[in-house]
Amino acid sequence: MTDRGQRLELGILLFVANRALEQRAFDAVVADGITDITLSQARVAARIAPGGSRVSDLAAQARVTKQSAAFLVEQLEASGYVERVPDPTDGRARLVRLTSRADRLVRVANAEVERVLAEWADHVGEERLTQLHETLRDLREITDPWR
Amino acid sequence: MTDRGQRLELGILLFVANRALEQRAFDAVVADGITDITLSQARVAARIAPGGSRVSDLAAQARVTKQSAAFLVEQLEASGYVERVPDPTDGRARLVRLTSRADRLVRVANAEVERVLAEWADHVGEERLTQLHETLRDLREITDPWR
Protein backbone atom coordinates (compact mmCIF):
# COMPACT_ATOMS: atom_id res chain seq x y z
CA MET A 1 0.00 0.00 0.00
CA THR A 2 1.00 3.58 -0.48
CA ASP A 3 0.42 5.64 2.62
CA ARG A 4 0.29 9.38 2.91
CA GLY A 5 3.84 9.79 4.14
CA GLN A 6 5.25 7.94 1.20
CA ARG A 7 3.19 9.99 -1.18
CA LEU A 8 5.27 13.01 -0.37
CA GLU A 9 8.10 11.42 -2.26
CA LEU A 10 6.19 11.48 -5.53
CA GLY A 11 7.88 14.74 -6.49
CA ILE A 12 11.28 13.16 -6.03
CA LEU A 13 10.23 10.13 -8.07
CA LEU A 14 9.02 12.31 -10.94
CA PHE A 15 12.26 14.25 -10.79
CA VAL A 16 14.43 11.15 -10.78
CA ALA A 17 12.67 9.57 -13.74
CA ASN A 18 12.63 12.77 -15.76
CA ARG A 19 16.24 13.53 -15.03
CA ALA A 20 17.39 10.00 -15.83
CA LEU A 21 15.69 10.11 -19.21
CA GLU A 22 16.95 13.58 -20.01
CA GLN A 23 20.49 12.78 -18.97
CA ARG A 24 20.64 9.59 -20.99
CA ALA A 25 19.42 11.41 -24.10
CA PHE A 26 21.86 14.25 -23.60
CA ASP A 27 24.79 11.91 -22.88
CA ALA A 28 24.00 10.02 -26.07
CA VAL A 29 24.13 13.27 -28.02
CA VAL A 30 27.49 14.17 -26.52
CA ALA A 31 28.79 10.62 -27.12
CA ASP A 32 27.82 11.10 -30.75
CA GLY A 33 30.26 13.98 -30.92
CA ILE A 34 27.75 16.80 -30.67
CA THR A 35 29.32 18.98 -28.03
CA ASP A 36 28.24 22.48 -29.00
CA ILE A 37 24.94 22.37 -27.18
CA THR A 38 24.13 22.56 -23.47
CA LEU A 39 21.44 20.70 -21.56
CA SER A 40 19.44 23.89 -21.07
CA GLN A 41 19.59 24.63 -24.77
CA ALA A 42 18.55 21.07 -25.55
CA ARG A 43 15.56 21.35 -23.22
CA VAL A 44 14.31 24.30 -25.19
CA ALA A 45 15.09 22.69 -28.54
CA ALA A 46 13.17 19.56 -27.53
CA ARG A 47 10.04 21.65 -27.15
CA ILE A 48 10.04 23.22 -30.59
CA ALA A 49 6.91 22.16 -32.47
CA PRO A 50 7.20 20.63 -35.98
CA GLY A 51 6.05 23.82 -37.68
CA GLY A 52 8.01 26.07 -35.37
CA SER A 53 7.30 27.67 -32.02
CA ARG A 54 7.29 31.14 -30.59
CA VAL A 55 9.84 32.02 -27.95
CA SER A 56 7.00 32.85 -25.57
CA ASP A 57 5.53 29.38 -25.97
CA LEU A 58 8.89 27.71 -25.50
CA ALA A 59 9.39 29.77 -22.37
CA ALA A 60 6.02 28.73 -21.00
CA GLN A 61 6.62 25.07 -21.73
CA ALA A 62 10.13 25.00 -20.30
CA ARG A 63 8.87 27.04 -17.34
CA VAL A 64 11.38 29.84 -17.67
CA THR A 65 10.92 33.52 -18.41
CA LYS A 66 10.79 34.51 -22.03
CA GLN A 67 14.05 36.35 -21.50
CA SER A 68 15.74 33.11 -20.51
CA ALA A 69 14.19 31.25 -23.42
CA ALA A 70 15.21 34.01 -25.83
CA PHE A 71 18.76 33.81 -24.52
CA LEU A 72 18.93 30.05 -25.14
CA VAL A 73 17.30 30.33 -28.57
CA GLU A 74 19.86 32.96 -29.47
CA GLN A 75 22.64 30.50 -28.71
CA LEU A 76 20.92 27.69 -30.59
CA GLU A 77 20.66 30.03 -33.54
CA ALA A 78 24.34 30.94 -33.29
CA SER A 79 25.18 27.22 -33.36
CA GLY A 80 22.95 26.75 -36.38
CA TYR A 81 20.45 24.39 -34.80
CA VAL A 82 17.50 26.75 -35.14
CA GLU A 83 16.44 29.61 -37.33
CA ARG A 84 13.93 32.34 -36.68
CA VAL A 85 11.44 33.32 -39.31
CA PRO A 86 8.67 35.89 -39.17
CA ASP A 87 5.32 34.47 -38.12
CA PRO A 88 3.01 35.07 -41.12
CA THR A 89 0.01 35.20 -38.82
CA ASP A 90 1.41 37.73 -36.35
CA GLY A 91 3.69 40.62 -37.19
CA ARG A 92 5.09 40.82 -33.67
CA ALA A 93 6.11 37.20 -33.49
CA ARG A 94 8.87 35.10 -34.95
CA LEU A 95 8.80 31.33 -35.28
CA VAL A 96 11.75 29.32 -34.04
CA ARG A 97 12.32 26.28 -36.23
CA LEU A 98 14.82 23.45 -36.16
CA THR A 99 17.24 23.52 -39.10
CA SER A 100 18.56 20.53 -40.98
CA ARG A 101 21.66 20.76 -38.81
CA ALA A 102 19.45 19.59 -35.93
CA ASP A 103 18.41 16.40 -37.74
CA ARG A 104 21.23 14.29 -36.39
CA LEU A 105 20.72 15.71 -32.91
CA VAL A 106 17.05 14.82 -32.94
CA ARG A 107 17.66 11.37 -34.36
CA VAL A 108 20.33 10.46 -31.81
CA ALA A 109 18.31 11.80 -28.88
CA ASN A 110 15.14 10.04 -29.94
CA ALA A 111 16.95 6.77 -30.49
CA GLU A 112 18.35 6.91 -26.97
CA VAL A 113 14.95 7.72 -25.49
CA GLU A 114 13.56 4.66 -27.25
CA ARG A 115 16.36 2.61 -25.77
CA VAL A 116 15.70 3.90 -22.27
CA LEU A 117 11.98 3.27 -22.57
CA ALA A 118 12.69 -0.28 -23.70
CA GLU A 119 14.74 -0.77 -20.54
CA TRP A 120 11.94 0.68 -18.46
CA ALA A 121 9.44 -1.62 -20.13
CA ASP A 122 11.72 -4.55 -19.37
CA HIS A 123 11.78 -3.55 -15.75
CA VAL A 124 8.14 -2.80 -14.99
CA GLY A 125 6.38 -4.35 -17.95
CA GLU A 126 4.90 -2.82 -21.08
CA GLU A 127 1.50 -2.50 -19.53
CA ARG A 128 2.54 -0.55 -16.46
CA LEU A 129 4.71 1.74 -18.58
CA THR A 130 1.74 2.43 -20.82
CA GLN A 131 -0.40 3.14 -17.76
CA LEU A 132 2.26 5.51 -16.46
CA HIS A 133 2.23 7.36 -19.74
CA GLU A 134 -1.54 7.58 -19.91
CA THR A 135 -1.93 8.75 -16.34
CA LEU A 136 0.66 11.45 -16.86
CA ARG A 137 -1.03 12.50 -20.07
CA ASP A 138 -4.33 12.86 -18.22
CA LEU A 139 -2.67 14.73 -15.38
CA ARG A 140 -1.26 17.18 -17.87
CA GLU A 141 -4.78 18.48 -18.38
CA ILE A 142 -4.67 19.99 -14.90
CA THR A 143 -0.94 20.57 -14.47
CA ASP A 144 -0.04 22.21 -17.75
CA PRO A 145 -1.66 25.55 -18.55
CA TRP A 146 -0.16 25.25 -22.04
CA ARG A 147 -1.85 22.62 -24.19
CA MET B 1 -3.22 3.02 -27.57
CA THR B 2 0.17 4.55 -27.03
CA ASP B 3 2.35 4.34 -30.10
CA ARG B 4 6.08 4.85 -30.36
CA GLY B 5 5.88 8.43 -31.51
CA GLN B 6 3.76 9.48 -28.58
CA ARG B 7 6.12 7.75 -26.20
CA LEU B 8 8.78 10.29 -26.97
CA GLU B 9 6.75 12.81 -25.07
CA LEU B 10 7.07 10.89 -21.80
CA GLY B 11 10.01 13.06 -20.79
CA ILE B 12 7.91 16.17 -21.22
CA LEU B 13 5.08 14.62 -19.23
CA LEU B 14 7.39 13.74 -16.35
CA PHE B 15 8.79 17.25 -16.46
CA VAL B 16 5.39 18.91 -16.46
CA ALA B 17 4.09 16.88 -13.54
CA ASN B 18 7.22 17.32 -11.48
CA ARG B 19 7.41 21.01 -12.19
CA ALA B 20 3.74 21.58 -11.41
CA LEU B 21 4.08 19.88 -8.04
CA GLU B 22 7.29 21.67 -7.19
CA GLN B 23 5.95 25.05 -8.21
CA ARG B 24 2.75 24.67 -6.24
CA ALA B 25 4.70 23.73 -3.12
CA PHE B 26 7.12 26.60 -3.56
CA ASP B 27 4.36 29.11 -4.29
CA ALA B 28 2.58 28.01 -1.12
CA VAL B 29 5.73 28.64 0.87
CA VAL B 30 6.11 32.11 -0.61
CA ALA B 31 2.41 32.81 -0.05
CA ASP B 32 2.97 31.90 3.58
CA GLY B 33 5.42 34.77 3.81
CA ILE B 34 8.62 32.74 3.59
CA THR B 35 10.56 34.66 0.98
CA ASP B 36 14.17 34.17 2.00
CA ILE B 37 14.60 30.90 0.15
CA THR B 38 14.97 30.16 -3.55
CA LEU B 39 13.58 27.23 -5.52
CA SER B 40 17.05 25.77 -5.97
CA GLN B 41 17.72 26.00 -2.26
CA ALA B 42 14.35 24.39 -1.53
CA ARG B 43 15.14 21.52 -3.89
CA VAL B 44 18.23 20.72 -1.90
CA ALA B 45 16.47 21.21 1.44
CA ALA B 46 13.70 18.82 0.37
CA ARG B 47 16.27 16.07 -0.01
CA ILE B 48 17.75 16.29 3.46
CA ALA B 49 17.18 13.00 5.29
CA PRO B 50 15.57 13.03 8.77
CA GLY B 51 18.86 12.38 10.54
CA GLY B 52 20.83 14.69 8.27
CA SER B 53 22.57 14.27 4.92
CA ARG B 54 26.02 14.81 3.58
CA VAL B 55 26.52 17.49 0.96
CA SER B 56 27.84 14.85 -1.42
CA ASP B 57 24.64 12.85 -1.09
CA LEU B 58 22.46 15.91 -1.58
CA ALA B 59 24.46 16.77 -4.67
CA ALA B 60 23.99 13.28 -6.07
CA GLN B 61 20.27 13.28 -5.40
CA ALA B 62 19.67 16.74 -6.80
CA ARG B 63 21.93 15.87 -9.74
CA VAL B 64 24.30 18.77 -9.34
CA THR B 65 27.98 18.90 -8.53
CA LYS B 66 28.92 18.92 -4.89
CA GLN B 67 30.20 22.44 -5.35
CA SER B 68 26.76 23.58 -6.39
CA ALA B 69 25.12 21.73 -3.53
CA ALA B 70 27.65 23.16 -1.08
CA PHE B 71 26.89 26.64 -2.38
CA LEU B 72 23.16 26.19 -1.80
CA VAL B 73 23.64 24.60 1.62
CA GLU B 74 25.84 27.54 2.57
CA GLN B 75 22.97 29.89 1.80
CA LEU B 76 20.44 27.74 3.62
CA GLU B 77 22.76 27.83 6.61
CA ALA B 78 23.09 31.62 6.39
CA SER B 79 19.29 31.85 6.40
CA GLY B 80 19.12 29.55 9.40
CA TYR B 81 17.20 26.71 7.76
CA VAL B 82 19.98 24.15 8.12
CA GLU B 83 22.95 23.55 10.35
CA ARG B 84 26.06 21.51 9.72
CA VAL B 85 27.38 19.17 12.36
CA PRO B 86 30.34 16.82 12.23
CA ASP B 87 29.49 13.31 11.15
CA PRO B 88 30.39 11.09 14.12
CA THR B 89 31.02 8.18 11.80
CA ASP B 90 33.33 9.98 9.39
CA GLY B 91 35.81 12.67 10.31
CA ARG B 92 35.86 14.12 6.81
CA ALA B 93 32.13 14.56 6.57
CA ARG B 94 29.60 16.96 8.01
CA LEU B 95 25.90 16.29 8.26
CA VAL B 96 23.46 18.90 7.01
CA ARG B 97 20.33 18.95 9.16
CA LEU B 98 17.16 20.99 9.08
CA THR B 99 16.79 23.36 12.01
CA SER B 100 13.60 24.19 13.87
CA ARG B 101 13.38 27.29 11.72
CA ALA B 102 12.61 24.97 8.82
CA ASP B 103 9.61 23.42 10.57
CA ARG B 104 7.10 25.86 9.20
CA LEU B 105 8.63 25.63 5.74
CA VAL B 106 8.34 21.85 5.74
CA ARG B 107 4.81 21.90 7.12
CA VAL B 108 3.51 24.41 4.57
CA ALA B 109 5.21 22.66 1.64
CA ASN B 110 3.97 19.23 2.66
CA ALA B 111 0.45 20.50 3.16
CA GLU B 112 0.40 21.93 -0.34
CA VAL B 113 1.77 18.72 -1.83
CA GLU B 114 -1.06 16.83 -0.10
CA ARG B 115 -3.51 19.28 -1.59
CA VAL B 116 -2.10 18.87 -5.09
CA LEU B 117 -2.12 15.10 -4.84
CA ALA B 118 -5.74 15.22 -3.73
CA GLU B 119 -6.52 17.20 -6.89
CA TRP B 120 -4.62 14.68 -8.97
CA ALA B 121 -6.51 11.82 -7.35
CA ASP B 122 -9.76 13.62 -8.11
CA HIS B 123 -8.75 13.88 -11.74
CA VAL B 124 -7.41 10.42 -12.51
CA GLY B 125 -8.70 8.39 -9.57
CA GLU B 126 -6.98 7.14 -6.44
CA GLU B 127 -6.10 3.86 -8.01
CA ARG B 128 -4.32 5.23 -11.04
CA LEU B 129 -2.42 7.71 -8.90
CA THR B 130 -1.29 4.87 -6.67
CA GLN B 131 -0.22 2.90 -9.73
CA LEU B 132 1.71 5.91 -10.99
CA HIS B 133 3.52 6.15 -7.69
CA GLU B 134 4.33 2.46 -7.55
CA THR B 135 5.57 2.29 -11.12
CA LEU B 136 7.83 5.28 -10.54
CA ARG B 137 9.11 3.74 -7.33
CA ASP B 138 10.00 0.58 -9.21
CA LEU B 139 11.62 2.54 -12.00
CA ARG B 140 13.78 4.28 -9.47
CA GLU B 141 15.62 1.01 -8.99
CA ILE B 142 17.13 1.40 -12.43
CA THR B 143 17.11 5.18 -12.83
CA ASP B 144 18.56 6.30 -9.51
CA PRO B 145 22.10 5.25 -8.72
CA TRP B 146 21.56 6.60 -5.20
CA ARG B 147 19.29 4.49 -3.02
Place this chain on the structure above:
DNA sequence: CTAGTTAGACAGATTATCTGTCTAATATGG
Protein backbone atom coordinates in the same frame (compact mmCIF):
# COMPACT_ATOMS: atom_id res chain seq x y z
C1' DC C 1 -10.17 54.45 -32.71
C1' DT C 2 -8.88 53.99 -28.20
C1' DA C 3 -7.42 51.18 -24.41
C1' DG C 4 -5.55 47.03 -23.11
C1' DT C 5 -2.72 43.07 -24.24
C1' DT C 6 0.97 40.46 -26.28
C1' DA C 7 5.66 39.33 -28.61
C1' DG C 8 9.96 40.00 -28.21
C1' DA C 9 14.13 43.04 -27.78
C1' DC C 10 17.39 45.44 -24.66
C1' DA C 11 19.87 46.41 -20.30
C1' DG C 12 21.59 45.06 -16.01
C1' DA C 13 21.91 42.23 -11.97
C1' DT C 14 21.74 37.99 -9.51
C1' DT C 15 21.78 33.06 -9.00
C1' DA C 16 23.25 28.66 -10.09
C1' DT C 17 26.40 25.81 -12.07
C1' DC C 18 30.70 24.04 -13.65
C1' DT C 19 35.99 22.73 -13.89
C1' DG C 20 39.97 22.38 -11.42
C1' DT C 21 42.70 22.08 -7.35
C1' DC C 22 43.79 21.22 -2.57
C1' DT C 23 43.77 19.15 2.26
C1' DA C 24 42.36 16.03 5.63
C1' DA C 25 40.30 11.70 6.70
C1' DT C 26 39.06 7.12 5.54
C1' DA C 27 39.43 2.59 3.33
C1' DT C 28 42.04 -1.11 1.22
C1' DG C 29 45.52 -4.38 0.08
C1' DG C 30 49.65 -6.31 1.05
Place this chain on the structure above:
DNA sequence: CCATATTAGACAGATAATCTGTCTAACTAG
Protein backbone atom coordinates in the same frame (compact mmCIF):
# COMPACT_ATOMS: atom_id res chain seq x y z
C1' DC D 1 51.21 -1.49 9.97
C1' DC D 2 52.09 0.97 6.05
C1' DA D 3 51.54 2.58 1.26
C1' DT D 4 48.18 3.69 -1.98
C1' DA D 5 43.86 4.90 -3.52
C1' DT D 6 39.56 6.93 -2.57
C1' DT D 7 36.35 10.12 -0.52
C1' DA D 8 34.38 14.53 1.79
C1' DG D 9 34.37 18.87 1.40
C1' DA D 10 36.70 23.53 1.09
C1' DC D 11 38.59 27.15 -1.97
C1' DA D 12 39.22 29.81 -6.30
C1' DG D 13 37.74 31.34 -10.56
C1' DA D 14 34.97 31.19 -14.67
C1' DT D 15 30.74 30.49 -17.20
C1' DA D 16 25.94 29.65 -17.82
C1' DA D 17 21.37 30.40 -16.76
C1' DT D 18 17.95 32.98 -14.82
C1' DC D 19 15.53 36.89 -13.13
C1' DT D 20 13.33 41.91 -12.83
C1' DG D 21 12.36 45.84 -15.22
C1' DT D 22 11.65 48.57 -19.26
C1' DC D 23 10.60 49.57 -24.01
C1' DT D 24 8.59 49.37 -28.82
C1' DA D 25 5.83 47.49 -32.28
C1' DA D 26 1.83 44.84 -33.37
C1' DC D 27 -2.41 42.77 -32.37
C1' DT D 28 -7.26 42.59 -30.11
C1' DA D 29 -11.54 44.00 -28.28
C1' DG D 30 -14.90 47.22 -27.22
